[in-house]
Amino acid sequence: MFINKLRKFKKQVHSFRLTPNEKLDMKNTLTAFMKENPVRIENESRHILAQTGQSVFSFLQHKYMFASLIALLVVSLTGGVSYAAQDSLPGSPLYSIKNITEEVRAAATLSPKADADWDTRRIERRLEEANTLAAQGKLTTSTEAQLAQKIQTHIANAEQRIQKMEDNHKDGDAADVVARLQASLALHQQLLTSLSTTPVTTTSTLGTTAVATSTSSTLNVKLHGTERALLNQLLQLNKKAEKIQERIENNEKVKEKLDEAAQHKIEEATKHNAEVKKFIAEKKSGASPEVVTAATAKLALSDASLSQAQTQFGQKLYAEAFVSAGKAALQAQEAKILIATNLNLPKIQQIEKGLLQEVVKEKKEEIKNIREDIREVIQEHREERKENVSSTIQTTTSTKSNRLLPRLKARIEVRQEHKENKN
Amino acid sequence: MARSLEAEFMKVYEEHSDAIFRYCYFRLYNREKAKDMAQEAFLKAWGYLKNGNQVDNLRAFIYRVANNLIIDHVRKKKETSLEVMEEAGFQPSIDGEAEQAIRIDGIFLQETLQEIEEEYRDVVYMRYIEGLQPREIAEILGESVNVISVRIHRGLKKLKIVLEKKYVHK
Numbered sequence: 124m125f126i127n128k129l130r131k132f133k134k135q136v137h138s139f140r141l142t143p144n145e146k147l148d149m150k151n152t153l154t155a156f157m158k159e160n161p162v163r164i165e166n167e168s169r170h171i172l173a174q175t176g177q178s179v180f181s182f183l184q185h186k187y188m189f190a191s192l193i194a195l196l197v198v199s200l201t202g203g204v205s206y207a208a209q210d211s212l213p214g215s216p217l218y219s220i221k222n223i224t225e226e227v228r229a230a231a232t233l234s235p236k237a238d239a240d241w242d243t244r245r246i247e248r249r250l251e252e253a254n255t256l257a258a259q260g261k262l263t264t265s266t267e268a269q270l271a272q273k274i275q276t277h278i279a280n281a282e283q284r285i286q287k288m289e290d291n292h293k294d295g296d297a298a299d300v301v302a303r304l305q306a307s308l309a310l311h312q313q314l315l316t317s318l319s320t321t322p323v324t325t326t327s328t329l330g331t332t333a334v335a336t337s338t339s340s341t342l343n344v345k346l347h348g349t350e351r352a353l354l355n356q357l358l359q360l361n362k363k364a365e366k367i368q369e370r371i372e373n374n375e376k377v378k379e380k381l382d383e384a385a386q387h388k389i390e391e392a393t394k395h396n397a398e399v400k401k402f403i404a405e406k407k408s409g410a411s412p413e414v415v416t417a418a419t420a421k422l423a424l425s426d427a428s429l430s431q432a433q434t435q436f437g438q439k440l441y442a443e444a445f446v447s448a449g450k451a452a453l454q455a456q457e458a459k460i461l462i463a464t465n466l467n468l469p470k471i472q473q474i475e476k477g478l479l480q481e482v483v484k485e486k487k488e489e490i491k492n493i494r495e496d497i498r499e500v501i502q503e504h505r506e507e508r509k510e511n512v513s514s515t516i517q518t519t520t521s522t523k524s525n526r527l528l529p530r531l532k533a534r535i536e537v538r539q540e541h542k543e544n545k546n
Numbered sequence: 547m548a549r550s551l552e553a554e555f556m557k558v559y560e561e562h563s564d565a566i567f568r569y570c571y572f573r574l575y576n577r578e579k580a581k582d583m584a585q586e587a588f589l590k591a592w593g594y595l596k597n598g599n600q601v602d603n604l605r606a607f608i609y610r611v612a613n614n615l616i617i618d619h620v621r622k623k624k625e626t627s628l629e630v631m632e633e634a635g636f637q638p639s640i641d642g643e644a645e646q647a648i649r650i651d652g653i654f655l656q657e658t659l660q661e662i663e664e665e666y667r668d669v670v671y672m673r674y675i676e677g678l679q680p681r682e683i684a685e686i687l688g689e690s691v692n693v694i695s696v697r698i699h700r701g702l703k704k705l706k707i708v709l710e711k712k713y714v715h716k
Contacts, residue, residue: 128709129674136655136675139571140564141581149585153559156589162551162596 212252213266236293239284239300246277246304251463278304285363294367295384301364302449306456308360385441388448389432392455396425399455406462418458425454551595558604559588565676566612572659572671573616583619587612606682609672613686654712661708666701673698674705 141149211217225245232238253270256262281304288297399422407415432447566587571580591608594601601607659667668687672678680698684691 125706125709128713129705131713132655132658132709133675136568136572137564139568139655141567141584145581146563149563149581149588150556150559152585153588153592154556157552157555157592157596160593160596163598 212256212261213269214261235284235287235291236296236300239281239288239296240303242277242281242284243300243303246274246281246308247460247463249274249277250460282363285367289367295388298364298367298449299452301360301367302453303456305360305364306453306460382436382439382441385432385436385445385448388445388452389429389436392425392429392432392448392452395452396422396429396455399425399459402459403462410462414461418461421454421458421461425451425458428454554604555592555595558608562605562608563588566608569609569671569676570612570616572655573668574619575656579619583612583615586615590615603682603685606678606685609678609682610686610688658708658712662701662704666697666704669694669697670701670705674702 211221225248229238229241229245232241249270253262253267256266281300285297285300288294288300403415403418403422410418428447428451432444432451435441435444435447563584567580567584570583570587571577574580574583587608590611591601591604594607594611659671662670669683672683672686673680678686680694681691683698684694687694
């Protein structure tokens with residue numbers, strides 16, 4: 124008997140424990156402390172290991188180890204998860220995977236040009252993320268700061284590569300990268316301005332317009348901050364572009380090979396133009412009509428610049444053809460960014476609108492049902508009352524008096540009996 | 547060898563951290579302090595081990611460190627009366643219904659244990675609640691195994707009386 128009570132008591136005491144979080148916190152502190160304060164004998168054992176020469180992990184010192192590891196990572200990360208992570212936004216669980224895949228890809232590039240191209244693509248990705256988040260009203264100050272920080276790092280990286288290309292006398296490549304950087308930053312700046320001037324257009328039947336305008340005003344403040352930073356960046360880039368352009372013009376070697384360079388540039392621009400056309404055709408349905416119009420206009424400009432480049436090339440104006448082709452590539456890129464960054468905004472608006480309509484429909488039905496219920500209840504109540512009234516009229520006149528009278532008589536009789544008994 | 551010591555230590559942590567925390571709690575009746583004390587006990591124990599000191603029974607050793615920490619703490623805070631300790635008593639960091647349940651349980655267990663004198667309470671707690679061997683308890687408290695065995699014997703009688711009373715009324 125006592126054993127049972129002791130067992131019960133023991134069980135009660137044992138149910139008193141650390142929460143999983145507390146336990147984990149403690150464990151983390153402990154492991155950190157253990158790492159900082161390792162056992163002293165460890166040094167000796169390392170020493171012994173060094174003396175014996177070959178270790179089990181010696182294959183890790185192989186000179187191709189890094190490359191094979193990278194290849195392995197690329198293979199393992201280009202699976203379904205990393206594909207799904209491509210469109211993830213800051214704050215989503217997949218976003219860290221997106222970062223890792225980007226890093227892996229950056230490590231796998233081979234030339235400074237490819238490196239710089241990837242850097243500019245990463246900047247574009249960050250800008251797209253910022254724009255999508257802003258469109259969703261989810262761009263918090265901290266995420267914005269994070270993204271801005273990342274953009275800064277990518278820009279710094281790209282600038283380093285540009286420097287490297289300049290050092291290697293690859294001014295053509297450098298000019299390309301700078302132009303692409305300029306394009307993405309300039310367009311982003313334009314987009315920010317348009318976002319901050321046009322209020323969020325979620326028109327709705329239920330007074331959510333007030334909410335929408337208030338969020339757009341807070342958005343404006345945030346966007347202006349980003350805009351200023353971007354403008355600064357752009358100014359610096361413009362200076363850089365001018366310098367490189369100047370160098371290209373003064374470079375004798377480039378001058379000699381100008382016809383080749385121009386031809387190459389035109390080919391590149393044509394290819395890019397075609398790619399963007401395909402991209403716009405694919406993504407058109409997702410973007411708002413205004414954006415599509417703007418993008419198509421830009422693309423038309425790109426087409427014009429391209430044909431101009433070709434005529435100039437025909438007239439042997441190689442330098443001019445080179446510049447025109449560059450312009451064409453830039454305009455095509457601008458068109459692409461326009462579509463890419465605005466893809467999600469109208470979609471979300473559509474979804475929101477659809478959702479709102481559904482909610483309104485549901486509520487209306489609910490109200491209708493409630494009204495019907497009330498009507499039914501009132502009807503029932505009325506009928507009941509009618510019945511009651513008619514029945515009470517009857518009972519009071521006939522049945523009620525019939526029922527009450529014998530009771531009264533009985534009571535009077537009982538009282539009389541009592542009196543008699545007392546007497 | 548170093549790696550095996552680390553693994554062994556973490557194993558002891560996984561298996562006995564709750565028990566060490568409880569041991570501290572039923573001496574201090576303050577969840578936060580008990581948590582700190584338990585953590586400190588593990589850190590101190592590692593600090594001792596990493597210097598190459600040998601310990602036969604790691605679990606008993608950590609209990610001993612915790613015991614010494616509690617004694618130091620109680621000595622420092624002697625001015626705190628029992629009432630104040632009871633008032634500060636239970637500060638669970640868990641929310642909601644679970645908190646209420648644990649609070650009631652905690653108070654019940656506290657009351658039950660406090661009915662036994664400290665001298666017997668500790669040994670009975672370690673022997674019958676946490677399942678330590680008499681020689682381990684002797685090591686923790688720095689007494690001889692004989693003394694501990696006698697205390698366990700007497701303490702058990704007291705615990706019996708208290709539990710009979712508590713669970714009859716319940």
